[in-house]
Amino acid sequence: MRIVCPFCGERELGEYTYLGDAKPQRPAADAGEDAVYDYVYLRDNIAGVMSEHWYHGGGCRAWLKVTRNTLTHEISAVEPTAGAGAAKVGV
Amino acid sequence: MVGSAQTHRLTSGGLIDRSTPLSFRFDGKTFTGFQGDTLASALVANGVKLVGRSFKYHRPRGILTAGSEEPNALVELRSGARREPNTKATTAELYEGLEAASQNRWPSLSFDVMAINQLFAPIFVAGFYYKTFMWPAKFWEAIYEPAIRRAAGLGRAASVPDPDHYDKAWAHCDVVIAGSGPAGLTAALAAGRSGARVILCEEDFVLGGRLLADGGMIDGLPAAEWIARTRGELAAMPDVRIMTRTTLFGVYDGGTYGAIERVNDHLPVPPEHQVRQRLWRIVAKRCLVAAGSIERPIVFAGNDTPGVMMASAMRSYISRYAATPAGRIALFTNNEDGWRTVETAIAAGLQVAAVIDARPDVSPAHRSLASKGGFPVLNGSVSAVDGGKNGVRKIAVSLTGGARAEVEADGLAVSGGWNPAVGLTSYHRGRPKWRDDIAAFVPDGAPPGMVAAGAANGAFGLGACLREGFEAGAAAAQDAGRSGNIGSMPVADDEAFSLTPLWHVAGKGKAFVDQQHDVTASDVELAQREGFQSVEHLKRYTTLGMATDQGKTSNVAGLAIMAAVTGKSIPETGTTIYRPPYVPVAIGAFAGHHRDENFHATRLTPSHHWAAEQGAVFVDTGLWKRAQWYPRAGETDWLQSVTREVKAVRGGVGFCDVSTLGKIDVHGPDAGAFLDRVYINSFSSLAVGKARYGLMLREDGIVYDDGTTSRLAEDHYFLTTTTAKAGPVMQHLEFCRQVLLPELDVQLTSVSDQWAQFSIAGPKTRDLLKEIVDPAEDLSNEGFPFMGAREVKLSGGIKARLFRISFSGEMAFEISVPARYGEALVRNLMIAGKPFGVTPYGTEALGVMRIEKGHVAGPELNGTTTAADLGLGKMMSTKKDFIGRVMAGREALTAPNRQVVVGIKPTDKARRLRSGAHIIPKGEVPGPDNDQGYVTSVCFSPVLDQWIGLSLVERGRERIGEIVRAHDPLRGEEYDVELCNSVFYDPEGGRQRG
Numbered sequence A: 001m002r003i004v005c006p007f008c009g010e011r012e013l014g015e016y017t018y019l020g021d022a023k024p025q026r027p028a029a030d031a032g033e034d035a036v037y038d039y040v041y042l043r044d045n046i047a048g049v050m051s052e053h054w055y056h057g058g059g060c061r062a063w064l065k066v067t068r069n070t071l072t073h074e075i076s077a078v079e080p081t082a083g084a085g086a087a088k089v090g091v
Numbered sequence B: 001m002v003g004s005a006q007t008h009r010l011t012s013g014g015l016i017d018r019s020t021p022l023s024f025r026f027d028g029k030t031f032t033g034f035q036g037d038t039l040a041s042a043l044v045a046n047g048v049k050l051v052g053r054s055f056k057y058h059r060p061r062g063i064l065t066a067g068s069e070e071p072n073a074l075v076e077l078r079s080g081a082r083r084e085p086n087t088k089a090t091t092a093e094l095y096e097g098l099e100a101a102s103q104n105r106w107p108s109l110s111f112d113v114m115a116i117n118q119l120f121a122p123i124f125v126a127g128f129y130y131k132t133f134m135w136p137a138k139f140w141e142a143i144y145e146p147a148i149r150r151a152a153g154l155g156r157a158a159s160v161p162d163p164d165h166y167d168k169a170w171a172h173c174d175v176v177i178a179g180s181g182p183a184g185l186t187a188a189l190a191a192g193r194s195g196a197r198v199i200l201c202e203e204d205f206v207l208g209g210r211l212l213a214d215g216g217m218i219d220g221l222p223a224a225e226w227i228a229r230t231r232g233e234l235a236a237m238p239d240v241r242i243m244t245r246t247t248l249f250g251v252y253d254g255g256t257y258g259a260i261e262r263v264n265d266h267l268p269v270p271p272e273h274q275v276r277q278r279l280w281r282i283v284a285k286r287c288l289v290a291a292g293s294i295e296r297p298i299v300f301a302g303n304d305t306p307g308v309m310m311a312s313a314m315r316s317y318i319s320r321y322a323a324t325p326a327g328r329i330a331l332f333t334n335n336e337d338g339w340r341t342v343e344t345a346i347a348a349g350l351q352v353a354a355v356i357d358a359r360p361d362v363s364p365a366h367r368s369l370a371s372k373g374g375f376p377v378l379n380g381s382v383s384a385v386d387g388g389k390n391g392v393r394k395i396a397v398s399l400t401g402g403a404r405a406e407v408e409a410d411g412l413a414v415s416g417g418w419n420p421a422v423g424l425t426s427y428h429r430g431r432p433k434w435r436d437d438i439a440a441f442v443p444d445g446a447p448p449g450m451v452a453a454g455a456a457n458g459a460f461g462l463g464a465c466l467r468e469g470f471e472a473g474a475a476a477a478q479d480a481g482r483s484g485n486i487g488s489m490p491v492a493d494d495e496a497f498s499l500t501p502l503w504h505v506a507g508k509g510k511a512f513v514d515q516q517h518d519v520t521a522s523d524v525e526l527a528q529r530e531g532f533q534s535v536e537h538l539k540r541y542t543t544l545g546m547a548t549d550q551g552k553t554s555n556v557a558g559l560a561i562m563a564a565v566t567g568k569s570i571p572e573t574g575t576t577i578y579r580p581p582y583v584p585v586a587i588g589a590f591a592g593h594h595r596d597e598n599f600h601a602t603r604l605t606p607s608h609h610w611a612a613e614q615g616a617v618f619v620d621t622g623l624w625k626r627a628q629w630y631p632r633a634g635e636t637d638w639l640q641s642v643t644r645e646v647k648a649v650r651g652g653v654g655f656c657d658v659s660t661l662g663k664i665d666v667h668g669p670d671a672g673a674f675l676d677r678v679y680i681n682s683f684s685s686l687a688v689g690k691a692r693y694g695l696m697l698r699e700d701g702i703v704y705d706d707g708t709t710s711r712l713a714e715d716h717y718f719l720t721t722t723t724a725k726a727g728p729v730m731q732h733l734e735f736c737r738q739v740l741l742p743e744l745d746v747q748l749t750s751v752s753d754q755w756a757q758f759s760i761a762g763p764k765t766r767d768l769l770k771e772i773v774d775p776a777e778d779l780s781n782e783g784f785p786f787m788g789a790r791e792v793k794l795s796g797g798i799k800a801r802l803f804r805i806s807f808s809g810e811m812a813f814e815i816s817v818p819a820r821y822g823e824a825l826v827r828n829l830m831i832a833g834k835p836f837g838v839t840p841y842g843t844e845a846l847g848v849m850r851i852e853k854g855h856v857a858g859p860e861l862n863g864t865t866t867a868a869d870l871g872l873g874k875m876m877s878t879k880k881d882f883i884g885r886v887m888a889g890r891e892a893l894t895a896p897n898r899q900v901v902v903g904i905k906p907t908d909k910a911r912r913l914r915s916g917a918h919i920i921p922k923g924e925v926p927g928p929d930n931d932q933g934y935v936t937s938v939c940f941s942p943v944l945d946q947w948i949g950l951s952l953v954e955r956g957r958e959r960i961g962e963i964v965r966a967h968d969p970l971r972g973e974e975y976d977v978e979l980c981n982s983v984f985y986d987p988e989g990g991r992q993r994g
C-alpha cells in the first residue's frame, strides 16, 4: 500500500503506523464518564470507506486523516490533521 | 558410474552452446550437457526418463513440462548447506558440477520400497488423512505424523543454516511487464519507444517465451533473429531494464509488485560478495501481464507414466534444446496446436507412431502430413498407457464409435488446449471468466493499473500476441504520461485454432489430475459423492492444486471433472481463489539481510566502545546494547560484580550510561500547557531551572510512561521517557499535539540521539563533577539544589546540561553532552574520578538501587496499573484536564482491593526471592481464588544483605508487616515473605538531598 503524505509525497506503507477510526472526537473536560467511555472504546469497523488516523513516523511525523476503503485498500483522500505541519508562526 | 553420453541429443540445432559442455551428477551418476540446458533438458538428452517418485503412491514419474508449471520433475539440488528440495528440474539451469538427487524414493529411484503404497491405493483416496488418522490423539504425534512425513516427504531441506546472502530492493518505473514472449516484447518495444521507464521481467534466462521453441516469422524474420533484433533495440534504450531469471510473483496494493530475481542460482556458488537471490518490490504506474499460457493435460489412465509429456514441452526439448524425449512418439490432442509437435518431431527425424485426435475433423493439411509420414490418424482418445518406470511402451486408444486400437511408442505428447496464466490478474480476489470459444478461463478485469495481453489474455495466435502486446504497451506508456513515437508494430500471421474440449477419458487404472499431490480423477468423483462439491472444498479435501506448483497443470482439469459429475457447467463450477506467490519464493529472500545479528538494527550507546574495552557484559534492551555489569579480574559471578558496583556507588561515586532514555525537546509558548495535558501532574507551574518527575496515562486511565522533565527556559522543556517507550511516547505526544490539542502553539523534537546522558551518583559525586565542570559553576546545595536543572559549561568550554536528579537515592546528577562528546566524557570521568575510586556501573546495579529505593519501572508499569496502584495517586491533579483523567476514575480502577505496589522480603534472610512468585494468604491452599498478586522485581540488596523485592499485592500498603506465602509453582518453591515499605533504603531521602 502507498500513501501520499501531504508533506513528503508518495511513500510506502512501512513508513506509516495505523491508529484507527478518525471519527471519534475527544469529549470536553466536563463531558462525563459515558462520553469519554464512548470515545475511548467505541470504534466503527466499517467494511467500506472509512476515515482513519495514520502516523507518518518514518517521515515527517505528521498525523494524517486517510480516507480508505477497507475492502479494496483504495485511498481516496489524505489530509493533514489540524495540528500537523509547521509551527504556528505569528498566531 | 558414468551415464550415457547425450544419446538423445540431435546433432545440430537448438539454443545450446555445444562448445561449452558441462558435467553434472544425477543420483550419483555423471552426465554431460551443454551451456543453455536446464537440468531437465540435459536429462532428456541423456535418455533419462525416470526422475522421481510421486508424493503419495511413489509411482515412477518423468518430466511432464518444460517450465515453472512442472509437477513431477522435482529434485534436491546441490548438497550440504545449499541443498534445496523440490527444485524444478525444468527451470534449474545446468552448470558445471551440478549435483541433483531424485526425491521420495528409498533406497533407490528404480527400486522404491514405498511403491507398495500403490497396492493399498484404496486407503489413500481423497481425505484419507482425515478419515484414517482420527484417534487416539496421541497417536498423531508419536506414530501417524512421523510415518506420514517420512512416507510423503518429497525433498529434504538442508539441516544447517543457508550460507548464502539474499537481498531486497525497490524499483520504480512507469510500466512493468511480466513475460518476454511475443506480447511482452512488443509491449516493451511500444512502451520503451514512447519514452516510458520500463522493467521487463522474464523468469527464463533468455528472452522469447514460446518463440524459443515454436519459432515463426515476424516482420519477415525468423523468430530467433527477431528476438535478437528486439533485444538489441530494448537494450539500447536507457530507460528500459531487462531482468531475466526474474519472476513477477505477486500484486500488492497501490501498484506494488513482488518479483524474485534468481541472481546466481545458475552458478554452483554465488561469486564472493554477491547474493543468491534478490527480492524486488517494484512500484509501477502500469503493469502488463504477458505471462503467456500453460498447456493443459488430458486426464487418462496411466497419464503419469514417464514419457507422457505435454506436447509443447516435447517441442521445447526438441527445438530449443535439441534433445529428443523419445524416438517414436505418438500425439494425443484435442486441438490444432498439438499437431505442431508432430511437425517438429518429423523435422527432427523422429518417428511418429500415430496421432490420436479427439476432434471429429482433422484438417486436410494434417491428413496429408500423416500419409506422407506414414502414420495413422486415429479419431478417438487415449484410454490407457502401458509402461512402468522405464516409460511408455504401449498406448491403448478408444476410437470414436467404440472400437479399440493400440499404438506402440516410447513417448506420448499430450495437448488438451491452453490455459491463460490468470494468476497475476486474479490476485486481488479477481475471478477469471470462461470463454467458450477457446474453452478456457481468461482474465476478467485486473487489479488497478494492470492489464493482460497476448496468450495470458486468451489471444493465442502469434500475430494477435504481437498486436495485443504492442497496443497494451503503447496504452500503458500513454497512461503513464509518455507519448513518444511508437514506430511500427511487428506483424506475423495467426495460426489456425480449433479445439474440442476434452478433460478426462474414462478407463481402468489411475488417471491423475494433480500429479504433484497424486490426486486422481476418481478422488474428484469421490469428493463429489461425499459432498465436497464446492471448488474450495474440493481443493482442501483432495489437496488438488495445493502443492508447490499451485495446480498450474491441474486446477482447470479438476474443476472440469467436478463440473461433469455434478452436471454443472465449468463457469458455474467456478475457480478457487488465486493467491500469490506465482512461483515458490524462498523465505531467505523475504528475510533478505535481516537475519542473525542483522535481524534488526543495533543501537550502541555513546560509551559502548569504551565499555567494550572495559570488558562489560552487554544486554539487549530493545534495539540497544547496554552494559549490564563490568566484571573485574577475580570476579566469578555476576552478583559479585553487581554488588561491588552498588557498594562503590553508595560509598563513593559511580556512573552509568543512561543515553537510551527517550529525550524530547518541547518548545513554544504553550509548552507548559501542553505538558499539563499529557501528564497527570502540573508542569506549567515548574520553575525555570527545575526538574520534576512526571507520570502520563493512556486515555483509558492506565499508566503509560514516566520520566523526568526539566524546564530549561520559559518556552523550553526537556522531557525524558523510559528506554522502551521512547518511540511510542513520541508518537503519542505528536497525536496529542496535532489531533487533540491543535490550538496549542508547541513543537516537539526528538533529541534522543543528540545527547549522551550519564548518571553520576554517590556521596563523592560533587567531588568528581568539580574536576570536569568549569570552576565558575556553583554545584553547592544552594547553588544547585535537588531537582535543579540547567546548562553548565565544562572545563574546556563544552556546554552540557546538568540535572540534579537521583534514581539511586544517592546524591546524584545526570549530565548531558552532545552525543559526539559522550565517549570523551566517559574517559575523562575515569581519569578525573580515579582519586575517588570512580566505578562504572551497569543496568543491573542501576536496577538494584532503584528497587532499594522503591522506584517503579517496567515490571510495575506493566499496562495494567494505575497511578494509585503505583503509590503515585496523589500526583493526579484535580485542577486540570489530562489524558486518562476521566477513565482513571472508573469504579474498577479505584476499587479498594486493587493490587498495589508494596515491598516484600523473605522472612528467612538467607532465602533468595524470585520474581513471578504468587502471593497467597498464609494458611491457605494456593489457587486462583486466593491469588493476591505477584512479585514484580527482585534484587539482592547489598545494603540490607538480603534479597528484597517489589510486588503487586491486593491492599498491599494496608498490610505492611503481614506475613504471606510466596508460591512459585514454576520452581517448586513456597516460603514466607513479609510485606513491607517499598522504600528499603534511606526512606527520608536525606542522602539524595545532601
Ligand SMILES: [Zn+2]
Binding pocket: A005, A006, A007, A008, A009, A056, A059, A060, A061, A062
Ligand atoms: Zn510525511
